[in-house]
Amino acid sequence: MGIISPAKRSLTAPAATEPVETGLLTIDLSALAANWRMLAALAGSAQCGAVVKADGYGLGQAAVMRALSGAGCKTFFVANLLEGETARALAPDAAIYVLDGVVPGCAPRLAAAELRPCIGSFAELEEWAAAGVTFGRKLEAALHFDTGMNRLGFAPRDAADVAIRARGIAPTLIMSHFLSSQSADDPVNDRQIADFLAARTHFPGLSGSIANSSGVFLPQKPHFDLVRPGYALYGGNPTPQAANPMRPVARLLARIVSVRDLTPGETVGYDGVWKAPRPSRVATIGAGYADGLPISATAAPDKPAGEAIVGGARCPFIGRVSMDYIVLDVTDAPKGAAERGQWVELLGETIDVEALAGRARTIGYEVLTRLGRRYSRRYAG
Known part of the structure; x- marks a missing residue:
């Protein structure tokens, strides 16, 4: 002892x-904002978003989003529709992405709140395009490619087909998710980056995002156009093999x-x-x-x-x-x-x-x- x-x-x-x-x-909101600013600096020319799902990682979505907005964050990621509607009320002008994508029956409310689902299947793509017809405009969304998690997302081999069938919507982002970015020397990181780059060739000019908290610190610097830290913002260690750089x-x-x-x-x-x-x-x-x-x-x-x-x-x-x-x-x-x-x-x-x-x-x-x-x-x- x-x-x-x-x-x-x-x-x-x-x-x-x-x-x-x-x-x-x-909850120290000044430390939260300082963590976001540090990650934004590490991201270089890439934009720094913030993952605020699960009630701001348990610390209160409203307070967290206000602090991050005040620090300069303009893009937020949430898990589901209800979190997205709350986020929209808190940040009327922000870009808000819903990681669940288009859950059956949710498209009208997603569109009404001007949320951007992270679409990872052709069924979602069709439902989102149909909702756009109802609303009289092409609806914005992210296109999510699964480079190894086997959880959500299109297969990279389907990228060409996705590009054709996504003409009925207005894609704003192509994204994927690391599975072992906390281990900087894991060869799977390089494979995922390569698969992501291959998928991106079918979407010229579209912003890309793959880096989570640990991904920001990878030596390959896979920041692309947008990084989306979560855990590190709230004081978690994104580099488990080294000292925690976060407050x-x-x-x-x-x-x-x-x-x-x-x-x-x-x-x-x-x-x-x-x-x-x-x-x-x-x-x-x-x-x-x-x-x-x-x-x-x-x-x-x-x-x-x-x-x-x-x-x-x-x-x-x-x-x-x-x-x-x-x-x-x-x-x-x-x-x-x-x-x-x-x-x-x-x-x-x-x-x-x-x-x-x-x-x-x-x-x-x-x-x-x-x-x-x-x-x-x-x-x-």
Whole structure:
């Protein structure tokens, strides 16, 4: 249980009305905007968009989009129609792409909101063209080519046919998606770029996009005309083999609701999976898997448990993570640091999203997008 430097011990709630909730999530919008500006600079002459799906990666689509718009972002990507309609209300003049494409029956609402579906099948192409006839104009869209994900998109070998059959719409972008861009030396990156370039030859003059967050950092610089980062904007590490170049955006504190002393042999939590090896002091915090803290952060024989920062000390989760509570071993925390009503850090400068995800045997994307609605939320910057 290491001790954190005094400079990192500021774990009191921000000076404002004290939240009644037992968890406090602070989102630093200035850090979010700074991350976008850094990625935009790395993209060079390419435009930098932003992926804001899943409620802005769990941090609030409205606040996220306003901050990114203020930083200069003019192109956004969402997952589905409802997210797109929300995005249109927030950014009336932005280009908004819907990654789901044209889900059957959604074309009229997509067109009414002036959304651009990312079309990846001939059935979608036909439905979108038919909607254009109804609206009396060719409708804008992206053409999505699958270069390896085997998830969504046209096959690159069909590019010539797509180009002919897309004459009934107004394509604005040709796109694909990396599958291993977080691994800079993976040869699949070069193959995907080659397949994408081959497909592009059938669409002269049309903007191209393949780079996600990690793709922005690839040595090949496959930025083309538009990059579309997501995870990195919110503080996730786009270069897992190196130090995280992004600023942290989310900080999560939880309140201690109970403290008690245990004798050796006493157990904690469901099924008694943790047994006190010595006289121990334990603290219960008011957050659990209903708040987005994975049950997999429970200790296992092959993995350490999750941690919280208590008075500058790293204190492990003990027992099983439950729906509303996590118990911490605070035996070695500084005297007076673990008392009822005090705050501990679960996510922030000391424990970043990668560290929390690693100890929960998951990925940072899941951690961010599952942050619970029971937290008091504050936006800074």
